[in-house]
Amino acid sequence: MRDTFRGGVHPNERKELSRKAALRVFDAKGEMVFPLAQHIGKPARAIVKKGDPVLVGQRIAEADGFVSANVICSCSGTVKAVEKRRTISGAMQECVVVDNDGKYTETGDIYDQPMRVDLTREEILAAVKDAGIIGLGGAGFPTHVKLAPKDPLAIRYLIANGAECEPYITCNDQLMRGYANEIVEGMEIVLTLFPAAEGVIAIENNKPEAIAAMQKAAAGHKRIRVLGLRTKYPQGGERSLIKVIAGVDYPITKLPADVGCIVDNVGTIYAIQRAVVYHEPLFRHVMTVTGEAVKEPSNFIARDGTSFAELIEAAGGIKDGVEAKKIISGGPMMGIAVSTTEVPITKTTNAITVLASDPVEAADKKMTACLHCGRCTTVCPNGLMPQMMADAVAAGDFERYENKLYGLDCISCGSCTYICPAKRPLTQTFKQTKAEIMARKRAAQGGKK
Amino acid sequence: MNQRLNLSAGPHVRDRWTTPFIMMIVLIALTPAAVIGVVVHWVKFQSLNALWIILASVGSAMLTELLFCLATRRKITIWDGSAAVTGLLLALCLSPQTPVVLPIVGSVFAILVVKCCFGGLGKNFINPALAARCFLLLSFSNGMTNYPGVNELGVDALSSATPVAMLKAGSMVNVTKMFLGTAGGVIGSSILALLVGGLVLWGLDVIHGEICFSVVGGFSLCLLLYRLFGGHGFDIGYVAAQLCSGGVIMGAFFMATDYTTSPVSRLGQFVYGCLIGVLGALFRILGKSADSFSYSIIIANLFTPLIDLYIVPKPYAYRKSAIEKAAGVVKPPLLKRIPKPVIALTIIAALAGVALSGVYSMTKDPIAAAELAKKRESFKVVCENAADFKDVDAAQKALDALEGGTYGGGKFGTTVIEEVYEAVDANGNTAGYVFSITNRNAYNPPLKLALGVDPDGKILKIAFIELNETPGKGSKADEPAFKDQFVGQTDTSAVDTMSGATVTSKAVLNAVNAGLDFFHNVIMEGGK
Numbered sequence: 001m002r003d004t005f006r007g008g009v010h011p012n013e014r015k016e017l018s019r020k021a022a023l024r025v026f027d028a029k030g031e032m033v034f035p036l037a038q039h040i041g042k043p044a045r046a047i048v049k050k051g052d053p054v055l056v057g058q059r060i061a062e063a064d065g066f067v068s069a070n071v072i073c074s075c076s077g078t079v080k081a082v083e084k085r086r087t088i089s090g091a092m093q094e095c096v097v098v099d100n101d102g103k104y105t106e107t108g109d110i111y112d113q114p115m116r117v118d119l120t121r122e123e124i125l126a127a128v129k130d131a132g133i134i135g136l137g138g139a140g141f142p143t144h145v146k147l148a149p150k151d152p153l154a155i156r157y158l159i160a161n162g163a164e165c166e167p168y169i170t171c172n173d174q175l176m177r178g179y180a181n182e183i184v185e186g187m188e189i190v191l192t193l194f195p196a197a198e199g200v201i202a203i204e205n206n207k208p209e210a211i212a213a214m215q216k217a218a219a220g221h222k223r224i225r226v227l228g229l230r231t232k233y234p235q236g237g238e239r240s241l242i243k244v245i246a247g248v249d250y251p252i253t254k255l256p257a258d259v260g261c262i263v264d265n266v267g268t269i270y271a272i273q274r275a276v277v278y279h280e281p282l283f284r285h286v287m288t289v290t291g292e293a294v295k296e297p298s299n300f301i302a303r304d305g306t307s308f309a310e311l312i313e314a315a316g317g318i319k320d321g322v323e324a325k326k327i328i329s330g331g332p333m334m335g336i337a338v339s340t341t342e343v344p345i346t347k348t349t350n351a352i353t354v355l356a357s358d359p360v361e362a363a364d365k366k367m368t369a370c371l372h373c374g375r376c377t378t379v380c381p382n383g384l385m386p387q388m389m390a391d392a393v394a395a396g397d398f399e400r401y402e403n404k405l406y407g408l409d410c411i412s413c414g415s416c417t418y419i420c421p422a423k424r425p426l427t428q429t430f431k432q433t434k435a436e437i438m439a440r441k442r443a444a445q446g447g448k449k
Numbered sequence: 450m451n452q453r454l455n456l457s458a459g460p461h462v463r464d465r466w467t468t469p470f471i472m473m474i475v476l477i478a479l480t481p482a483a484v485i486g487v488v489v490h491w492v493k494f495q496s497l498n499a500l501w502i503i504l505a506s507v508g509s510a511m512l513t514e515l516l517f518c519l520a521t522r523r524k525i526t527i528w529d530g531s532a533a534v535t536g537l538l539l540a541l542c543l544s545p546q547t548p549v550v551l552p553i554v555g556s557v558f559a560i561l562v563v564k565c566c567f568g569g570l571g572k573n574f575i576n577p578a579l580a581a582r583c584f585l586l587l588s589f590s591n592g593m594t595n596y597p598g599v600n601e602l603g604v605d606a607l608s609s610a611t612p613v614a615m616l617k618a619g620s621m622v623n624v625t626k627m628f629l630g631t632a633g634g635v636i637g638s639s640i641l642a643l644l645v646g647g648l649v650l651w652g653l654d655v656i657h658g659e660i661c662f663s664v665v666g667g668f669s670l671c672l673l674l675y676r677l678f679g680g681h682g683f684d685i686g687y688v689a690a691q692l693c694s695g696g697v698i699m700g701a702f703f704m705a706t707d708y709t710t711s712p713v714s715r716l717g718q719f720v721y722g723c724l725i726g727v728l729g730a731l732f733r734i735l736g737k738s739a740d741s742f743s744y745s746i747i748i749a750n751l752f753t754p755l756i757d758l759y760i761v762p763k764p765y766a767y768r769k770s771a772i773e774k775a776a777g778v779v780k781p782p783l784l785k786r787i788p789k790p791v792i793a794l795t796i797i798a799a800l801a802g803v804a805l806s807g808v809y810s811m812t813k814d815p816i817a818a819a820e821l822a823k824k825r826e827s828f829k830v831v832c833e834n835a836a837d838f839k840d841v842d843a844a845q846k847a848l849d850a851l852e853g854g855t856y857g858g859g860k861f862g863t864t865v866i867e868e869v870y871e872a873v874d875a876n877g878n879t880a881g882y883v884f885s886i887t888n889r890n891a892y893n894p895p896l897k898l899a900l901g902v903d904p905d906g907k908i909l910k911i912a913f914i915e916l917n918e919t920p921g922k923g924s925k926a927d928e929p930a931f932k933d934q935f936v937g938q939t940d941t942s943a944v945d946t947m948s949g950a951t952v953t954s955k956a957v958l959n960a961v962n963a964g965l966d967f968f969h970n971v972i973m974e975g976g977k
Contacts (some may be wrong), residue, residue, distance in 0.1 A: 326454055326457075337455065337457055339456055340454070360457045368526070371570065418462060
């Protein structure tokens, strides 16, 4: 079997900063902020109001519609407000703000001991939905929706994504090293939903300890195997994994389930195991605080709603004599730069990367005209033609962009921007263009009605 | 934590490669060829003109871009290195004897007209260096065709495909010299250095293999087929000599691969490369121009926008194979998918090819003999009593020592003695000596003539093999009034020049004098 996909890039990994830091539980002291829209789909509906007492594990907002997810409180205390707060994206969004009493009193529904019971398909899906589990890889698609495809028997592969191809991030590496048996148990639970599927735990081969740990945990399992993948970005992209494991390329209009695959982050699998075996909803997850400007790069089990500032402090704070130039929620390839550290982490925040220098600032100074060198076309994991797409956008030819160049199939992985010697902002242009085309389509449909 | 944080859309990291870095790699890859060009010219002629050409070309290219940026108040872009690359490429495809003013004019044209006026880096529609070369060729043909020591070694003689020189044993020696770059021609004529540079660029993924290899492949295949079906069999030596001449390697690895003027998709690049290769081969076979390869690249440059418009590869997910795979279609192995007739035809074609080369190798000697006989027939014109021609050892040694260079060290202008034979009459006695001589100082070079000299050093006759002079003026050289003056003379002091055609007359006199000089100093001396 192939061990990688076509294209891709090799950004400096920088995982050595934090890869040896074992997971630490971090309990925040300050107020906790829970945005209602942490997932793809409709924002959740708040079911608490100002002054309500809340406990760890208590549901504070409810899924509103099918593609939506519950929001769980990660601390105990009193609801301070339900109001707009600044979030990672920079926008002001509706949030539940909880005054943290620091006691972390739990609801009592969470088991102390593992209680594995054989649940039916419906019970598993309900447990996942109640726990508010969403895809922890970054996109945040509600997991109970993903696990309920039209035809569960058509699913051939259940892929646990432990590739962790984003530079700097090491939390899943540590999770797999420390909780290999739990992840395998989570796989077993999910595999009961898909009788025809084979479980594949996919890990980039720059994490030999994680591969060894998972292999040990999965040894003897007939339906679960561990697959080492070549280290290359974006190996951990859903499509990249499906290309390697199922050997299939599929258009953007299709879902992995359409080609017989379900891909879940190892963190999500672990959350499913916690939800089913411990009845624990998703209110904390693993994450990395790292970067050249951080004193002690660390891997945490952190509670949702904790502010960036507290987590950076927990990692020793900013190094003396170093200025934090840029703070990224996530890794440097697909992460979002934040304007302030007074924003809360959400379920999908897998890293805080604090850079001491900003490569983008330096690159912008070196920008030249496009050379037509074609390096972007060789790295695109989907075989798109970024150079032609950029030309089409510059010419205002959205028709060519969409229909001839399949520009809507861009997954915004950033490989083309990364590789461009002329330092052109390709991915950024495509993000805007896709949004513009979708907006025009919606406007056109609205006009017909 | 109150300081300002930088905000930008991802990705937040960048690769180390920049535009200037790529240009620097290209410059480094061209350096061996440039150094060899300069050194060879210095060793042969004790002249540093090649170096001055390179410096003038690179310098004026960068200066032009600087002035353009200043005049139009644009960002100064000279440090991206692309102007330097253009300047160096232009210099390397000029003769080391070119007056230094020409590369300056060419660089200004390349940068100002072809590059800057069309929008600068990444916007030019044809390769600036090639455009400048062609501009210079058309505008200053005299200064541009001044090659040191060019005969069958150089660019043009080969393109007119005179196979006699090739069939002689010396042909492989010539190819070796061309390969090393000591044969003369343009500054960047060392195929070895260019190949090393080009392959390094390919290895570093700076240039696309789809382009350079399809250019070389298309060109070679075309010529090979032409030779095969032209009855010469599987003639690798001929293809090698063609590949080593006339800027094919330079064009394939450094000119055709120019990013801006080549297609972006792999298939497009392959089509574009083949177009250049096939056009180049056709021009070589059918045309006479020494610079046909430049033209074929420029023509393909012009097709690039069209190729990019129509040849757009589909993303992986939309290709037929991916769709079939997603639908679970299982394909038979590759060999079974090729229709039987195709396999049969391929085998037949291969067998025919083998058979043809077999026939050729059997008839090779008769063909060579026939061609030599034809050549001898033409020499008979200048030595009527000749029944047969023999090689002259001393003469052959002297010619080999010259390596196709100018005879007489410039005493007779740029004159090359190409062939010398001893003419033998029916009784086996020496009837005289015959020469074929080329002079490149004519009004419209080359001027090629056959000269017959009797054993006492008297001119038997002269006849023109190639004469391209102005009709009514220089062309009168071929009229008896002029050429018959030579008959019976032992020197050319009594020959009257043609009025109104002094340049042509001088070229003829130089050629004849060179022949006489060779007769006295090499054949007679060597014979004693």
